[in-house]
Amino acid sequence: MLCKHNIMFNRIALLRAERNVSRKALAEAVGVNFQTVGYLERGDYSPSLELALKISGFFDVPVELLFSLTPFEPLTAQLVRAAEPTV
Amino acid sequence: MARTLRETFALSRREIMNDPQFDWARNRTARRLLCLAYVGLAVIGAACLGLGTADRNLWFIGGVVLTLPLFVFVIGSINASVRGLTEIRTAELDEWQIARRDAMFRICWWPALILLSGAGYVAAMTAAAPGLKAALCFGAFFLAMYLPTMALAWGYPEEPEP
8 A cells, every 4th residue: 555645665864874875976876966865865755766776776775675665664673673582 | 166257157057056156045934035025026016117107207117127137136046046947958857856847837837827817808908007007917927937936946845965
């Protein structure tokens, strides 16, 4: 199910911070303005398929790892689950 | 950094519209104040033209001429505040900018048409005073011409840090 206002969730800010890439550098690499990267991160704008593929290509990750129609699970929850001992 | 007039003219429209020297205009308050200034100038210009036409008073016509350089400054500043979205070629815009620009033209098409048609109707089909007709046509023209850019500037989101 698509969430309200057809917003697409993404992890651009997370990956950008992890790899220490500025908005401007990412924007230049994928051929948009840095403001557009900011609006994508805020969830104000859903990218075209072309732009989504370019951004996932830049980070070298599958597109579904970067964009989702439903909210992503918080990183801390994933880390806690990963740290739990397996029976 | 200061730039000569020759260097400025050598820049592309896109470079001028993205020039950091216009950063003062790129926040919500400045954009909205510029929009209000434009509307104020259109009203003052229209009133001066109307009064000048009605009374054949050259002082009021002089007032219209005086508003013109202010129009140039305000129009340029509003354009730069939205990074020239409504005047830069489509090939030089990215997909967010094109979507935003097209949405504003779509929204403003009808209001602009109604504004111009209304002024045209009063000017052509009624027995209103010539001064009123001149003022209405002047005001309607300036407002309709710049309506999409003003609407864009009014609702433009705050820009993120680079």
